[in-house]
Amino acid sequence: MNVKNIITSLETKHPGEKEYLQAVHEVLESIETIYNENPQYEAAKIIERLVEPDRILTFRISWTDDEGQVHVNLGHRVQFNNAIGPYKGGIRLHPSVNLSILKFLGFEQIFKNALTTLPMGGGKGGSDFNPKGKSDSEIMRFCQAFMLELWRVIGPSTDVPAGDIGTGGREIGYMYGMYKKLKLENEGVFTGKGLNWGGSLIRPEATGFGATYFTKEMLKINNDNFEGKTVCVSGFGNVAWGVALKVTELGGKVITISGPDGYIYDEKGLDADKIDYLLDLRASNNDIVKPYIDEFPEAKFVAGKKPWEVKCDIAMPSAIQNELNGDDAKTLIANGVKYISEVSNMGCTPEAVEAFHNAKLFFGPGKAVNAGGVGVSGLEMSQNAMKLNWTEEEVDAKLHQIMSSIHVACLKYGKQEDGYIDYVKGANIAGFIKVADAMLDLGIT
Numbered sequence: 522m523n524v525k526n527i528i529t530s531l532e533t534k535h536p537g538e539k540e541y542l543q544a545v546h547e548v549l550e551s552i553e554t555i556y557n558e559n560p561q562y563e564a565a566k567i568i569e570r571l572v573e574p575d576r577i578l579t580f581r582i583s584w585t586d587d588e589g590q591v592h593v594n595l596g597h598r599v600q601f602n603n604a605i606g607p608y609k610g611g612i613r614l615h616p617s618v619n620l621s622i623l624k625f626l627g628f629e630q631i632f633k634n635a636l637t638t639l640p641m642g643g644g645k646g647g648s649d650f651n652p653k654g655k656s657d658s659e660i661m662r663f664c665q666a667f668m669l670e671l672w673r674v675i676g677p678s679t680d681v682p683a684g685d686i687g688t689g690g691r692e693i694g695y696m697y698g699m700y701k702k703l704k705l706e707n708e709g710v711f712t713g714k715g716l717n718w719g720g721s722l723i724r725p726e727a728t729g730f731g732a733t734y735f736t737k738e739m740l741k742i743n744n745d746n747f748e749g750k751t752v753c754v755s756g757f758g759n760v761a762w763g764v765a766l767k768v769t770e771l772g773g774k775v776i777t778i779s780g781p782d783g784y785i786y787d788e789k790g791l792d793a794d795k796i797d798y799l800l801d802l803r804a805s806n807n808d809i810v811k812p813y814i815d816e817f818p819e820a821k822f823v824a825g826k827k828p829w830e831v832k833c834d835i836a837m838p839s840a841i842q843n844e845l846n847g848d849d850a851k852t853l854i855a856n857g858v859k860y861i862s863e864v865s866n867m868g869c870t871p872e873a874v875e876a877f878h879n880a881k882l883f884f885g886p887g888k889a890v891n892a893g894g895v896g897v898s899g900l901e902m903s904q905n906a907m908k909l910n911w912t913e914e915e916v917d918a919k920l921h922q923i924m925s926s927i928h929v930a931c932l933k934y935g936k937q938e939d940g941y942i943d944y945v946k947g948a949n950i951a952g953f954i955k956v957a958d959a960m961l962d963l964g965i966t
């Protein structure tokens with residue numbers, strides 16, 4: 522394999538798909554050596570078959586707002602690879618959604634899902650619909666219209682969607698409700714469902730909790746722990762609140778959260794009460810900044826900036842792709858950061874990752890760090906199939922086990938000659954070998 526040639530050919534075929542090309546480039550660079558040492562991969566054209574999705578469904582979504590105005594959005598489902606199990610990946614609802622972003626997310630998902638040790642393939646879906654500022658009934662009408670197309674291609678053994686940016690429990694409820702109406706079957710085709718209708722305990726917290734457990738493992742091999750550590754978190758969505766909660770529980774101090782317009786700096790750190798307060802604000806669709814600053818005057822809002830300028834021991838980007846760039850990385854390094862856990866998918870740009878590697882810091886990539894979300898989704902699928910529910914303790918113990926086995930896989934394949942652990946390489950190689958070997962066993966399809 523020649524990475525440069527493959528990327529050049531993909532650029533010609535898919536011009537302008539920069540996020541997708543970025544994700545493919547990162548994986549291919551990590552696996553180049555192992556790929557070339559195993560000629561059976563090249564003989565079966567594993568890379569050429571892996572970098573193109575099995576199929577993409579694109580569809581129009583028409584829906585009506587509360588004033589009776591008709592709106593049209595575009596929806597997609599990228600079914601990337603099902604070598605080790607049904608396509609599995611979330612649905613993103615955000616105005617920035619396009620095929621490049623969904624293909625990057627679907628591609629990453631293949632390896633992330635493989636790392637969880639559970640039988641799940643990779644996929645992703647979404648729409649350029651903006652849920653911000655919409656009423657409940659507008660969200661419902663949109664989700665129902667979205668599902669009127671998507672239901673044809675999903676199923677519990679075919680393709681199992683879940684949440685992502687803009688898609689939480691409410692949206693999954695509306696989508697699954699329409700799916701059931703159309704399909705006349707009560708099968709667990711979504712994960713992230715409500716507890717009353719087939720969901721799993723711990724699923725809402727799973728990505729954030731899992732990311733914190735992974736970070737705990739990174740600290741542990743350095744004989745370190747969260748106690749007293751300052752932690753900068755970005756975003757305050759589905760994922761970031763779970764991070765904030767678990768880090769706080771383990772003795773860390775979360776000193777920032779953020780949104781697209783700036784960040785909140787709270788020197789005293791979040792605590793369980795503050796997190797509950799923020800979640801209430803978020804659930805009622807309120808702006809969180811002003812009420813938070815009014816309620817906790819020790820906190821301040823820094824408009825138009827990112828939290829990476831704040832001195833911290835651990836950085837956990839938890840908002841959106843490419844949210845931490847090379848300059849942010851330099852600032853964090855200059856301020857003495859020691860661990861970086863990428864909770865968002867591709868949250869750090871290649872320049873940032875390179876800077877962390879050059880500084881020999883502990884950098885956990887998204888596909889390893891945030892795999893706890895899909896891990897517990899896999900557990901939700903198992904519970905649905907068995908028609909039983911595990912307790913909170915059982916799910917949490919399994920999540921712990923999944924995250925520490927991902928950490929072990931990263932060490933196995935990422936340990937360098939000088940002892941430095943390249944977690945990016947480790948995660949990519951471990952995920953790739955599992956999928957590639959399954960593809961070899963399954964023949965040319």
Ligand code: NDP
Pocket residue numbers: 684685686687688728755756757758759760761779780781782839840841842844864865866891892894895
């Ligand atoms: P949410 O939509 O729930 O939260 C996103 C958060 O990021 C919000 O607080 C949002 O603020 C903020 N945000 C959005 N854009 C920006 C920006 N440009 N700069 C700073 N903050 C921004 O999404 P999730 O929490 O579900 O997802 C966050 C990340 O985690 C994504 O990369 C996602 O792919 C990844 N992920 C999610 C999983 C899940 O289980 N949900 C699983 C694995 C990964 P505001 O609300 O004000 O716009």
